[in-house]
Amino acid sequence: MNQSWILNKRPSGYPQISDFKLISSDVPKLQEGEVLVESHYLSLDPYMRGRMNDTKSYVPSLKLGDIMTGEVVGKVISTKSRRINEGDFVTAHIGWQKYGKIDASSVRKIDPSLGPISTSLGVLGMPGLTAYFGFLDVCSPMPGDTVVVSAASGAVGGIVGQIAKIMGCKVIGIAGSDQKTSYCVSELNFDHVINYKTENVLNKINEYAPGGVDVYFDNVGGDISDSVMSHLSVGARIAICGQISLYNLEEPAMGARIGSTLLINQAVMRGFLVFQFKSRYQEGLDKLSEWVLDGKIKYKEDIVKGIDKVPDTFIGMMQGKNFGKLLVTFI
């Protein structure tokens, strides 16, 4: 039997357990060209919150009763494709469920001998590629630049900061607990990390970036970003990767207008999605793998066990409770 989490109600503000519903069904039958994937790890990511709303975004929103969106890594247990064999490991967008069928052309084959398969959802998957292209392409970093990254210990932020160090930048992270800030400094070698829950972000940015912020890689938005952007250098570059502080608001977010700040600093702010760089994924994966093998990039996984835990774990992520790339394993 299959088990799947569906969207039961549209959340208003933070999602509730009752917004989700676990349903059982037969394992699906395959059509020509499809494969059946048994999920080993499900990736939980902030973008999923957006899909639960009935508003315009870059992909259509979920309908009530739809299976929750998500990418998994798992084993192909049945195939009607010549490209993918039974026993192959793949990443696949089958959503929050134990088994899912999917067109073989849309899965990515993984070599499990290269490392833990879970990394294909993290440092060697979408979060890693988001960090790689979002930082190197969108932010155009130069050696010596002062780089600020929010959600600094997260799946994307942790990699951004480490790539920035590889590039010869000075890195200031922002995170939400002393455990996270210590990790960024002692394990990831960031120059400074600010605990936004206990420290004044504005004052600390002024202290740590006396010449101004050259690059801001923003995962959170809101007041934290206002503080960072009040101290930009001339020619600063801001990448908007995520705005997690705003995803669960019931009203449109209001804040300090940014136009004059961009104007006087001749600064640029760019929103991006990793899919823009699809044609260059292999370049990113090759480089990230090399850095991981060389020990230049470390990663941290936060693995929760059990399909029944998915909604709770997802809600916790929205409140910053995870520490590292958040995965749920079903087997």
Place this chain on the structure above:
Amino acid sequence: MNQSWILNKRPSGYPQISDFKLISSDVPKLQEGEVLVESHYLSLDPYMRGRMNDTKSYVPSLKLGDIMTGEVVGKVISTKSRRINEGDFVTAHIGWQKYGKIDASSVRKIDPSLGPISTSLGVLGMPGLTAYFGFLDVCSPMPGDTVVVSAASGAVGGIVGQIAKIMGCKVIGIAGSDQKTSYCVSELNFDHVINYKTENVLNKINEYAPGGVDVYFDNVGGDISDSVMSHLSVGARIAICGQISLYNLEEPAMGARIGSTLLINQAVMRGFLVFQFKSRYQEGLDKLSEWVLDGKIKYKEDIVKGIDKVPDTFIGMMQGKNFGKLLVTFI
């Protein structure tokens, strides 16, 4: 005798006449390398408002008692430079005064046989160059793009819209009177113009740009910009040239946060100053001159007479009372 307007008090909100003071003095004596310029036209521009504040910007702010900043075009009536002769016409940043001395290396020589010297402060000067580089470089327009420009009948906006038409774009202007909107449609051949004082900008943008706004050239900021940016297309480009709606606020401007909008549209917002393109001014002037001669770019001047009128005229500009490039003539 010379006459000069100085900063008498820092304004809070809209400037008042009493924030300025007209002083008389001897015509200044020249040092080696300097020229004495007799002002024929003074350019009044929104950026001057920023110089009156005591806050961080891209140039130091004026001190109380300083001569108000500004560029003039006029005649050299005395010279201690071999590069510039008596009788030459030049543009020079001598500020709000009848006569000013300035280093000869910082003036630009004008050929009065090519057209009215006043154009060197407008279409063939800083506003024209701002439109040229701000639109073509910062906005990367493509034929067929839907372009929105605010302050559409202004010194910069009117040229942006006409360059956009030359580039094969669809142009939607936003202006503040029926006289201005009619001018943009009938004289400048914009496709649509919205009167933001009498029409709902949001609804009109939806109507005129059904596929979304590809390029927004923003001179005003505030609510008008919020409406335009609520209807961006994927990959939209926003140039921040000015934010006149915010220059006279007594409190920092608050508004809808733009991060999520940029993110879901993979859009970019860039603040720029014309000085960034200094090394390419000649390219811009050559092209603009060619378009003016070919009748592809029209321009409109709003000329006020008398040095005593300068502060009043400047305050009026902040309220959108001028119609075309605003100049004050002293002779």
